[in-house]
Amino acid sequence: MTIRSRLTLWYAGILILSLGLMAAVLKYELAEQQRLHRRGEKAEPVWEEVGEIILWYGAPTTLLLLAGGWWLLRKSLAPISGLTQAAERIEIEHLNERLPCTGNGDELDRLTAVFNAMVQRLEDSVARVREFTLHASHELKTPLTVMRAELESALRDESWTAAQREVFANQLEEIQRLTKIVDGLSILAKADRGQITLNSEPVRLDELVRDSFVDAQILAEPRRVKVQLAACDEIAIRADRHRLRQLLLNLTDNAIKYNETDGHVTMGLRRQNGSAELTITNSGPGIAPEKLPRVFDRFFRGDPAHANHDEGAGLGLSIAQWIARAHGGDISITSQPNSQTTVTVHLPVSQAGE
Numbered sequence: 001m002t003i004r005s006r007l008t009l010w011y012a013g014i015l016i017l018s019l020g021l022m023a024a025v026l027k028y029e030l031a032e033q034q035r036l037h038r039r040g041e042k043a044e045p046v047w048e049e050v051g052e053i054i055l056w057y058g059a060p061t062t063l064l065l066l067a068g069g070w071w072l073l074r075k076s077l078a079p080i081s082g083l084t085q086a087a088e089r090i091e092i093e094h095l096n097e098r099l100p101c102t103g104n105g106d107e108l109d110r111l112t113a114v115f116n117a118m119v120q121r122l123e124d125s126v127a128r129v130r131e132f133t134l135h136a137s138h139e140l141k142t143p144l145t146v147m148r149a150e151l152e153s154a155l156r157d158e159s160w161t162a163a164q165r166e167v168f169a170n171q172l173e174e175i176q177r178l179t180k181i182v183d184g185l186s187i188l189a190k191a192d193r194g195q196i197t198l199n200s201e202p203v204r205l206d207e208l209v210r211d212s213f214v215d216a217q218i219l220a221e222p223r224r225v226k227v228q229l230a231a232c233d234e235i236a237i238r239a240d241r242h243r244l245r246q247l248l249l250n251l252t253d254n255a256i257k258y259n260e261t262d263g264h265v266t267m268g269l270r271r272q273n274g275s276a277e278l279t280i281t282n283s284g285p286g287i288a289p290e291k292l293p294r295v296f297d298r299f300f301r302g303d304p305a306h307a308n309h310d311e312g313a314g315l316g317l318s319i320a321q322w323i324a325r326a327h328g329g330d331i332s333i334t335s336q337p338n339s340q341t342t343v344t345v346h347l348p349v350s351q352a353g354e
Contacts, residue, residue: 014068018061079108087115095123134189137182144179148172184315188298191322198240198326205235205244205276205347209269212248216265220256227256230268235276237349239327247323248278250316251343255282258341271349275329278345287335295333296321320345
């Protein structure tokens with residue numbers, strides 16, 4: 001039955017019930033008037049009878065119709081509200097969720113079925129894209145490895161001229177950059193399919209931060225960027241050491257890369273409300289407010305002015321976000337344009353880690 005038919009029947013039922021009650025009241029009043037007339041008693045004027053009927057019946061009937069209409073509309077629109085809330089929960093990471101059907105066979109059920117079918121097609125498309133990305137990144141690794149080995153061998157050959165060796169060196173740099181992109185895509189594709197297993201072991205997070213601080217100083221020296229280590233509380237957690245090192249490397253590399261000459265990078269680790277809070281702040285152009293929601297999107301470059309001469313493909317933050325969330329934590333970014341940008345990572349501190 002359609003929604004229109006159901007609403008019509010429900011409202012017609014309430015209206016017929018109200019009219020029936022009104023007819024019963026009028027019949028009773030007319031019978032009372034005739035009884036009084038036969039007994040020769042004085043009856044109330046008609047207009048007073050009508051006024052009483054309107055007062056004692058019309059007002060409650062109006063309220064009943066309004067309340068019944070509101071209840072019917074609310075009951076009829078309730079599935080739409082549930083449909084909207086369920087649709088809002090569907091994201092690229094949760095395409096396996098489906099919207100519930102009411103079982104009434106009305107327009108909403110048909111809309112729900114169409115929407116679920118669309119989500120199914122979208123899920124299949126995303127799965128094919130992820131599978132293609134995984135296979136493509138895997139197949140690209142072999143030829144890139146061969147090309148890199150051949151160029152490295154050519155650079156060791158002293159018979160080439162200086163100009164030729166420079167060409168080989170430039171090609172080798174581009175192949176290394178392409179290899180990083182392929183490796184990043186491979187990690188994200190495997191993570192999407194749940195093919196990466198994290199090791200769980202006690203890790204001294206403060207030691208990893210100090211090691212990353214030393215590495216950052218080496219990376220920052222050619223760019224004349226000063227790296228500082230602020231507070232570094234002693235914190236132990238259960239985590240995958242290799243992935244946390246990768247997260248720290250990606251964040252410090254970004255902080256140095258998207259900086260200014262004679263700029264600064266400040267790292268800090270603190271214990272906050274039962275979690276480890278890692279912050280990395282850098283000077284530089286910052287990120288525009290309208291671009292902040294997209295900084296974790298893959299291949300997103302927030303600063304086109306630096307995109308042409310800075311290495312990278314916009315995968316570092318995506319990988320960092322996956323690592324943080326895979327450990328039960330989260331990552332966020334705040335930025336003040338032309339001032340500074342701060343990346344904050346929260347990781348849970350478990351008793352087992354302590």
